[in-house]
Amino acid sequence: MYPYPMKILSAAEMQACDRVTSEEFGISSLQLMRHAAEAVFTFVRRQFPLATRITILCGRGNNGGDGLMTARLLAAAGCAVTVLLLGDPEGLRADAKTAMQELLEPTLNERVSLRFIADAEEFVFHPDALAADLILDAVLGTGFQTPLRGLPLAALQWIRTSAPIAPIVAIDLPSGWEADSTSASAENVFPADAVITFTAPKSAHVFGHLTRLWNQPIVVAPIGSPGPAIVSKLDLHWAGTAKTIADLPRPTGANKGNFGHILVIGGSPGKSGAPAMAALAALRSGAGLVTAAVTSAVLPLVAAIAPELMTQPLATTPSGEISPDNLSPDCLKSLMDRITVLALGPGLGSTREAIEFALGLLQATSLPAVADADALNALATQPGYLATVAANRTLILTPHPGEMARLTGKSTSEVQASRLQIAREFAVRNQVTLVLKGSRTLIAHPDGSVAINTSGNPAMAKGGSGDLLTGLIAGLLSQHPDRPAEAVEAAVYLHGLAADFTVEQPGPGGDQHTLLATDSLANLYRAFRFHPQAESGYCWLQGMP
Numbered sequence: 391m392y393p394y395p396m397k398i399l400s401a402a403e404m405q406a407c408d409r410v411t412s413e414e415f416g417i418s419s420l421q422l423m424r425h426a427a428e429a430v431f432t433f434v435r436r437q438f439p440l441a442t443r444i445t446i447l448c449g450r451g452n453n454g455g456d457g458l459m460t461a462r463l464l465a466a467a468g469c470a471v472t473v474l475l476l477g478d479p480e481g482l483r484a485d486a487k488t489a490m491q492e493l494l495e496p497t498l499n500e501r502v503s504l505r506f507i508a509d510a511e512e513f514v515f516h517p518d519a520l521a522a523d524l525i526l527d528a529v530l531g532t533g534f535q536t537p538l539r540g541l542p543l544a545a546l547q548w549i550r551t552s553a554p555i556a557p558i559v560a561i562d563l564p565s566g567w568e569a570d571s572t573s574a575s576a577e578n579v580f581p582a583d584a585v586i587t588f589t590a591p592k593s594a595h596v597f598g599h600l601t602r603l604w605n606q607p608i609v610v611a612p613i614g615s616p617g618p619a620i621v622s623k624l625d626l627h628w629a630g631t632a633k634t635i636a637d638l639p640r641p642t643g644a645n646k647g648n649f650g651h652i653l654v655i656g657g658s659p660g661k662s663g664a665p666a667m668a669a670l671a672a673l674r675s676g677a678g679l680v681t682a683a684v685t686s687a688v689l690p691l692v693a694a695i696a697p698e699l700m701t702q703p704l705a706t707t708p709s710g711e712i713s714p715d716n717l718s719p720d721c722l723k724s725l726m727d728r729i730t731v732l733a734l735g736p737g738l739g740s741t742r743e744a745i746e747f748a749l750g751l752l753q754a755t756s757l758p759a760v761a762d763a764d765a766l767n768a769l770a771t772q773p774g775y776l777a778t779v780a781a782n783r784t785l786i787l788t789p790h791p792g793e794m795a796r797l798t799g800k801s802t803s804e805v806q807a808s809r810l811q812i813a814r815e816f817a818v819r820n821q822v823t824l825v826l827k828g829s830r831t832l833i834a835h836p837d838g839s840v841a842i843n844t845s846g847n848p849a850m851a852k853g854g855s856g857d858l859l860t861g862l863i864a865g866l867l868s869q870h871p872d873r874p875a876e877a878v879e880a881a882v883y884l885h886g887l888a889a890d891f892t893v894e895q896p897g898p899g900g901d902q903h904t905l906l907a908t909d910s911l912a913n914l915y916r917a918f919r920f921h922p923q924a925e926s927g928y929c930w931l932q933g934m935p
Contacts, residue, residue, distance in 0.1 A: 398842070438559075584608070607932060636866070730868055823836065891917060
């Protein structure tokens, strides 16, 4: 099992890890290559059990060596294997050369077709290679730097002009992707239907959309490098490893007081759904008690979301909006009685009075708080206010890119162009935990560390998703107040994973078009029970076993 957190390494750090593993821990590079091949072989046989005709495209570096060793294992298991080596075999590196020699064993001759591609024009003479049941891409790996050129580029063009084509499994990375890329997409990259990498993910594995579909596997396989060899200065990690916090068993003698009391504050005319969904998600996440404090006009609608939900009416302005009168000492004392976590903002409204109330409440309290939606817009009106209300408390902000633009005074396009840098700098400067939502949600912490989440799918791009996330974060935080970083990361991961389960199953939300935010709550229990680190040792960054 991988420890928390699962570090994300640069290409140089991965090479250093392999070197330290060999030099200081006595596991040779050839042994690492054998372990990598075994991991690929096992993954392929489990995920594609019907594939018996397999083609492997190999480069002449270590990635190609992984492919050659995998070819030997597949042939020994009875598969018909075609290997296309791109380039002169005399140029093979040391370990890859050993892998080639082992592949030439006489006992494998009948099941291995080994072909050498010396020129780009030669691909057209091998149409049968693409008529396989499965294709493995072992052309280029972590050491690659753009642009794609020569025989690898010719191989990509050959694949693009050949249809139909078998599923493609990328070994380490789809050829053409730079390991250190933080972009969602790239030009001139091999298509992939699954990706298996080794030891630790690189930036491209968590930031990039490496596979053709969002639900196709991206897995990390351990191959023998010990923990002390896995060192990184990127200060990046994968959010999914924090999910272990949700696996902790509850004490036998537990009571509701052990799991916190959340106060969800929001709800203005026409916006009853937002606080209702946040409160329901908080209940589903395991919080002991949840109270929704909303205006009296929307209170009956919010109360109807679940009989377990408690409610408290808020004083309103003549127009029905939340009033600053709720900040009076008596009102605050009643409102905050026995509360352990605040969730502020869903449906709060953006009137002057609502903004005054939101800012005043944050100033008057020191409890852990999750600020979303209109609470973020209120904070954006007072740029210098945030650091003050964040002092000496756990404060989590959950903006989408538009809200982040307002908080920073930048444009949405500027935020999207520099998500990682902007999120990290903002969290450190203001000493908050920042959840910058998106297809790869970032969780930036006050110490400068950043977690990247890889769960979730395009169906979540609908109203209400953010309200559920607010409730889930508050719920996990109320249960684990001493581990706020893990609680937030786990909530973000579970939120996306529940939606992933929902669109994969029959039912009203079982399609990317028909999913409603609340449909995901019905599968939240599946997300809680899911273990991304399988018994086989593989860790599933994306997709499911």
